[in-house]
Amino acid sequence: MNEQEYKKMIQRCVRCSICKWIPQLQIKSQKYATICPSIDMFNFHSYSAGGRIIIALALEMGRLEPSQELADIVYKCTECGGCAVSCKFLNTLEPLEIIVKLREKLVSLGYGPMPKQQQYIESIKRYNNPYNEPHEERLEWLPNDVQIDQNAKLLYFVGCTSSYRRKEMAIAAVRIMKAAGIAFNILQDDEFCCGSPILRTGDVNTFEKILNKNLDIIESKGIKTVIFSCAGCYDTFKVDYPLYRKYDFRVLHTVELFDELIESGSLELTKEVPLTVTYHDPCHLGRNAERYEEWDGDIVPLMPFVSINIPPKPKRTGAKGIYNAPRNILKKIRGLNFIEMERIKEYAYCCGAGAGVKSAFPEMALNTAKTRIAEAEDSGANILVSSCPFCSTNLQDGIKDRNSNLQYYDISELILMALGLKNEKSKQATAGVR
Ligand code: SF4
């Protein structure tokens, strides 16, 4: 969103508060009718998308001075994008883009990122990962019996969290590709953080340097397809990178690849997995993974505070997120009983970890996770499954803190079970980065 669009759009919020709720027709119960973890936690209008847009407008008009207190409110948002989906039902605003831009402005004014977020940004600059881990140990998780093909045109971009904290996901991903007989490469010493934690906290200049470094390396190897088991890396490459620099390789999340492999018969799920499972849609694989459509039009004022887009701008409603692939996989696992939660797909409730909240505001991240865990319990499932390492960490923290009987698995771990393969668990201490 450029400066002109930002200034026009922040005037167009009609203060309806629809962004606090999932769209009315999608509501199944009062208990699970809300969409915004921030307003759910703090229950004051400033903590909603609409409230943050008023802050943005007041700052532009000079009626509010930037302050640390104000930055604190703006950063207590997981950038889950639920507000952006809900707003489209009556309005045509992009609240999520406004919040991202507002953070960028606060950074330029010296009021962001939050101190804890600044620490992981320094770690990324120094060690290429946000966890202060040695870069040379990035590939230590790779099992000895799995071979990398350095000439392969399919690249597995492992990501920092799967490399250092959720190794079971990386191990499962390569074991599944091995079982399917696919040749793939991994960048090894040349894989760096995708930049998502930096972008989402508003340090756009550093983000741009990182994305250029990653794209230069991938393009120099002639890669045709990049796959990701991390929803955050996937969304950043798929949706955010092209806003800064276009590329011409294909990007896929592992659930999309595995769904294709199962469909084509390259993976045969022969073993029974007799579990009752529900699925959490990660925000970065779901609604936020919908690409921006290019639009070349004018914003025409009709009256004070009211303007329209001519021609109409395509609405980014989140409906084009990746929802079918994980559900197809779960439905093809023999003996598995799959049941849905109330808030699913583009109306799914956030796990609570995103956009630097896990590191800067751990209590908010944990409370949000526990809300989601309660919803998973109410579905009747005893297994919670998802497809993102950040969701994995935060939801497991929620399960533990709530003393829930739920067990958590990444979807790739269920595929391993269905293939009859060894499932190596390497649950490490949780770390709050995202
Ligand atoms: S952001 Fe959209 S949904 Fe929220 S108050 Fe403004 S117009 Fe209404």
Ligand code: SF4
């Ligand atoms: S992005 Fe999510 S947490 Fe932030 S205001 Fe929107 S719904 Fe609330």
